[in-house]
Each structure stands twice: as structure tokens, then as C-alpha cells.
Amino acid sequence: MAKQILIAGFGGQGVLFSGKFLAYEGLLEDKEVSWLPSYGPEMRGGTANCSIIISDTKIGSPIVNNPDILIAMNAPSLEKYEDATNAGGVIISDNSLIEKKVAREDVEAYYIPATKLASDENLPGLANMIMIGYMIKKTGIIPYENVEAAMKKVVSAKKQNLFDLNMKAVELGYNYAE
Amino acid sequence: MSEKVLMKGNEAMAEAAIMAGCKHYFGYPITPQTEAAAYMAKRMPKLDGGVFLQAESEIAAINMVIGVASTGKRVMTSSSSPGIALKSEGLSYLAGCDLPALVINVQRGGPGLGSIQPSQSDYFHATRGAGHGDFHMIILAPASVQEMVDLTFKGFDLGDKYRMTTMILADGTMGQMMEPVSLDMGEVKEYDKSWALTGTKGERKPNIVNSLFMLPADLEKYNFERYEKYKLIEENEVMYDEYMMDDAEICIVAFGVAARVSQNAIDEARKQGIKVGMIRPITLWPFPKKVLNSAADKVKAFVSVELNMGQMIEDVELATRCKKPVLLCNRAGGVIPTTEDVMSKIIEANEIGGAN
Numbered sequence: 306m307a308k309q310i311l312i313a314g315f316g317g318q319g320v321l322f323s324g325k326f327l328a329y330e331g332l333l334e335d336k337e338v339s340w341l342p343s344y345g346p347e348m349r350g351g352t353a354n355c356s357i358i359i360s361d362t363k364i365g366s367p368i369v370n371n372p373d374i375l376i377a378m379n380a381p382s383l384e385k386y387e388d389a390t391n392a393g394g395v396i397i398s399d400n401s402l403i404e405k406k407v408a409r410e411d412v413e414a415y416y417i418p419a420t421k422l423a424s425d426e427n428l429p430g431l432a433n434m435i436m437i438g439y440m441i442k443k444t445g446i447i448p449y450e451n452v453e454a455a456m457k458k459v460v461s462a463k464k465q466n467l468f469d470l471n472m473k474a475v476e477l478g479y480n481y482a483e
Numbered sequence: 484m485s486e487k488v489l490m491k492g493n494e495a496m497a498e499a500a501i502m503a504g505c506k507h508y509f510g511y512p513i514t515p516q517t518e519a520a521a522y523m524a525k526r527m528p529k530l531d532g533g534v535f536l537q538a539e540s541e542i543a544a545i546n547m548v549i550g551v552a553s554t555g556k557r558v559m560t561s562s563s564s565p566g567i568a569l570k571s572e573g574l575s576y577l578a579g580c581d582l583p584a585l586v587i588n589v590q591r592g593g594p595g596l597g598s599i600q601p602s603q604s605d606y607f608h609a610t611r612g613a614g615h616g617d618f619h620m621i622i623l624a625p626a627s628v629q630e631m632v633d634l635t636f637k638g639f640d641l642g643d644k645y646r647m648t649t650m651i652l653a654d655g656t657m658g659q660m661m662e663p664v665s666l667d668m669g670e671v672k673e674y675d676k677s678w679a680l681t682g683t684k685g686e687r688k689p690n691i692v693n694s695l696f697m698l699p700a701d702l703e704k705y706n707f708e709r710y711e712k713y714k715l716i717e718e719n720e721v722m723y724d725e726y727m728m729d730d731a732e733i734c735i736v737a738f739g740v741a742a743r744v745s746q747n748a749i750d751e752a753r754k755q756g757i758k759v760g761m762i763r764p765i766t767l768w769p770f771p772k773k774v775l776n777s778a779a780d781k782v783k784a785f786v787s788v789e790l791n792m793g794q795m796i797e798d799v800e801l802a803t804r805c806k807k808p809v810l811l812c813n814r815a816g817g818v819i820p821t822t823e824d825v826m827s828k829i830i831e832a833n834e835i836g837g838a839n
Binding site: 325328329332337338339340341342344363364365366367368370458 | 487489514515599655656659660661662663740743744745746747750819821822
């Protein structure tokens with residue numbers, strides 16, 4: 306089974322980093338994984354996105370056009386990818402930045418004020434990881450136990466402070482109750 | 484086996500080059516291959532005798548490559564489409580001097596400055612017209628980050644074995660994406676470099692590396708000799724991969740990211756009962772002519788999937804001697820075909836091919 310994940314937001318919101326974290330989570334589970342960033346003009350203003358595929362079998366195209374899981378970190382991203390999301394899929398939306406509700410009725414929609422939480426909890430720039438934590442809780446796509454091991458792969462051991470903040474953000478998202 | 488790590492194609496390829504014993508990198512930044520140069524800038528100065536040099540232009544970089552190549556040391560440059568075009572003269576000189584070198588092209592849309600998005604529109608340039616004069620380069624087309632690594636390593640070996648340039652013809656997707664890779668490359672092989680310019684130390688006759696011949700008959704002789712070598716390569720070095728070809732009635736031909744997308748379409752079509760498979764050339768020159776020609780006796784149609792206006796399709800038609808129709812499924816300018824694009828061509832091929 307292959308899970309196609311699309312993380313989309315503004316450049317600078319940590320879209321690519323959180324995608325890399327997810328890819329490592331998959332790798333630790335011995336899955337096939339791919340990670341593909343948008344590197345075009347869109348990352349120089351407007352929406353940046355990142356395609357991640359976690360699969361039991363060899364991955365064909367690394368491009369996610371129709372996500373099973375969409376993490377929308379700003380309004381243009383939800384606008385752009387809501388319709389493309391697969392029926393039965395999951396949309397996670399940062400409702401501190403996106404006023405609009407998900408209109409689709411054939412997807413599961415979840416809302417978390419990640420940007421607000423990040424600022425309230427003094428986790429600057431870590432709305433991305435709060436959303437990842439929440440997504441793990443809602444989808445069960447990867448076991449929560451692996452979070453620490455995956456984090457060690459993406460945050461250098463020399464940056465203990467950053468490591469702790471990222472872990473705290475994932476935890477915050479994971480334990481978020483509406 | 485060593486632990487797998489997640490790496491970007493550009494960086495993995497650069498590390499593979501270092502593991503293959505390449506200590507000389509010359510380049511000039513251009514999207515979407517810049518990570519390769521950045522990686523080399525970080526790594527090379529830490530190696531004993533390692534050289535990273537950002538040249539003043541692509542033309543300067545390829546001429547530096549010629550200089551190092553003539554000493555028999557492993558050397559490389561990397562760029563993307565417009566930058567590779569600038570290197571064309573140097574590629575011809577490398578061929579004329581029979582020098583081994585590795586050149587990486589992480590293709591983007593063209594012509595002109597084009598776009599920075601993935602493309603395969605330098606297929607003709609790589610396989611037909613990389614520069615003036617009669618010559619070929621060995622062209623390797625990776626379809627995964629692991630192949631970016633494996634083919635880089637192999638590319639140096641092929642270059643040394645045949646004294647010629649190997650080009651990795653990748654695309655923006657291959658350069659930018661991350662996949663798990665094993666960097667367990669094994670031993671670096673040694674090759675005869677008795678032709679190299681290493682200084683005679685007064686002990687031997689000077690070696691000469693040169694591509695200028697005043698007498699046409701001399702130049703003709705070298706050209707014929709070189710093409711004898713090319714024949715050997717065509718016989719011995721063809722690489723390709725087959726996917727679901729055993730009972731296939733339609734054969735997709737695709738390389739690089741086009742092959743990855745095609746794999747999805749094949750899986751989808753198989754669910755609908757359409758018998759479709761794929762032959763994926765890994766060497767674009769030498770092109771896998773024999774296997775395609777044999778396939779033409781079994782399938783009812785071919786579909787060439789490309790990120791250009793239809794370039795490899797000519798090689799498919801030549802290889803199959805037009806025994807069966809060859810359809811084109813293409814997007815251009817930096818647009819990647821979708822699974823649906825390929826699916827609709829498979830369905831079309833299934834219909835026009837008639838019942839078996």
C-alpha cells in the first residue's frame with residue numbers, strides 16, 4: 306500500500322523539513338519512501354510544496370498530484386489541492402491561518418490552529434511539526450514511537466535545543482484536543 | 484550492507500563520484516543541479532588532494548576538465564541544459580583526444596534559458612550532437628537516486644575502460660528528489676593510464692594528447708579506430724530494465740522520471756486488464772536496439788514516453804525498424820506527464836493496435 310502525502314504552504318514555513326522528517330519515519334519502518342520538493346518559481350513566493358510517498362512496494366512516480374493526506378499550511382494551498390485530494394483521504398488544515406472550511410464531504414477534515422499554538426507555546430516557526438504530530442495522531446500512518454529516532458536523523462545532534470523544540474512541537478500536535 | 488540514508492539525487496551523485504576516486508570537480512552553478520556543486524565545495528577541500536573550483540563560466544570548467552583528464556585523473560563537471568550546451572566544444576575536444584571524463588546533465592526545460600523544471604529535451608544533444616565532429620559519449624539515464632549513485636560510479640569505470648566521456652543524463656526530478664540510498668560501492672578499479680600526461684621523468688617518450696591532425700588520412704584513421712571501439716561498446720555495454728514484459732502486448736519505452744510515471748500507469752492499466760509492460764533504457768547510447776527489435780515481434784504497439792517534443796521516439800522507430808506503430812506520449816517545457824497522460828496513450832495504443 307502506498308500513502309501519498311502532500312505538504313503545502315508558504316516558503317519558510319518548514320514544508321520541506323517536515324516532509325524530510327516524515328520520509329525518515331517511513332525509512333525507519335523499512336518502507337520505500339520518496340521526497341520531492343517544489344523548487345520552481347512557486348518557492349520564491351506563493352506556495353511551496355513537498356511530495357512524500359511512503360509505500361510497501363517500489364515507488365513509481367515520486368510526484369504527488371492526488372494526495373491521500375494533504376497538510377495545508379496556508380489558504381492558497383487548501384484552495385489549490387482540496388479538489389485534488391483522493392476521496393476517502395485526509396485534509397489537515399491550520400485554522401489559525403485558513404478561515405475557510407474544507408468543503409469536500411468525501412474526505413476527513415481536521416483543523417488545528419498550529420501557527421497560533423506555535424506562537425502561544427514559544428515554538429517559533431514550528432507550526433509545521435505541530436501539524437505533523439496532529440497528522441500522525443489522526444491517520445496513524447506511522448508509529449509515534451519512532452518520532453524521536455526520525456528526529457535524530459533530521460536534526461543534528463549538535464543542535465540539542467532545536468531537537469527538543471521540534472520534539473515538543475510534534476508532541477503538542479499529537480496531544481492536541483479540539 | 485551499509486545503512487540506507489536519505490539523500491537528494493544531486494548530493495548522492497556527488498558523493499558517489501568522490502567514492503569513485505574523483506578528486507577534481509569544476510563547475511558553475513545552475514538550477515536544478517546546484518546542490519551537486521555545493522556538495523563538492525564542502526567535501527573536496529577535506530580530501531587529500533581534492534580540488535573544487537567554481538570556474539568563471541561553463542566553458543572554462545569543461546576546459547579545466549580536459550586538462551585534468553589528460554593527466555589520467557578522474558574528473559567531472561556538472562551542469563544543466565543551457566550550461567551543458569556551453570560545454571559542447573569541450574565535449575568534442577574530449578572525444579577527439581580520447582579522454583575519459585564524467586559530465587552530468589541535470590536537464591531543465593528548453594530551448595534557450597527555458598525553465599528550471601525537469602525535462603528530457605537534451606536527448607538529441609546527448610545522443611546525437613553533443614559537439615562538432617563524429618563522436619559518441621556513453622549516455623547513462625538514472626531513474627532513481629540509487630541509480631544516480633550506481634551510474635556515477637559505473638560511469639567513471641566505463642570512461643576509463645574505453646577512454647571516453649560518459650554523460651549522466653538526469654533531469655530536475657532526479658536531482659532534486661530524496662530517496663533512500665546505499666553508498667556501498669565496493670572497490671575502485673584500476674585502469675591502464677599509460678597514455679596519460681604525467682611527465683616523462685626522462686624515462687620514456689613523451690605522451691601526446693591532441694585532437695589536431697594536419698593530414699586528413701591521419702584523422703580519418705583515428706575516426707575509424709574510434710568507431711571500432713564504439714561497436715564494441717554497442718555490443719557489450721547496453722543496459723536496460725524490463726517491467727512486466729513477459730506477456731505484454733503494448734510496450735512503453737521510457738527513461739528517467741518518465742519511466743517512474745509510466746510504472747504507475749502500467750500498474751493502473753494492468754488492473755483494467757490491459758497487457759502493457761515497459762523497456763526502460765538505462766544506456767541511451769548505446770541504445771538497447773536488440774531487445775526492442777525482439778519486442779517488436781511480440782507486441783502490437785509501442786509508446787514512447789518523454790519530457791520533450793519526441794526525441795527518443797526516433798531511436799525506438801529505428802530500433803524496431805517500424806515493424807509496429809510507435810505512439811508518442813509527451814509533455815514539454817518542464818511539465819511532467821501525469822499517470823493519466825500515459826494511461827490515455829496506453830488505451831489509444833490498445834485500440835489502434837487491433838486485436839492479437
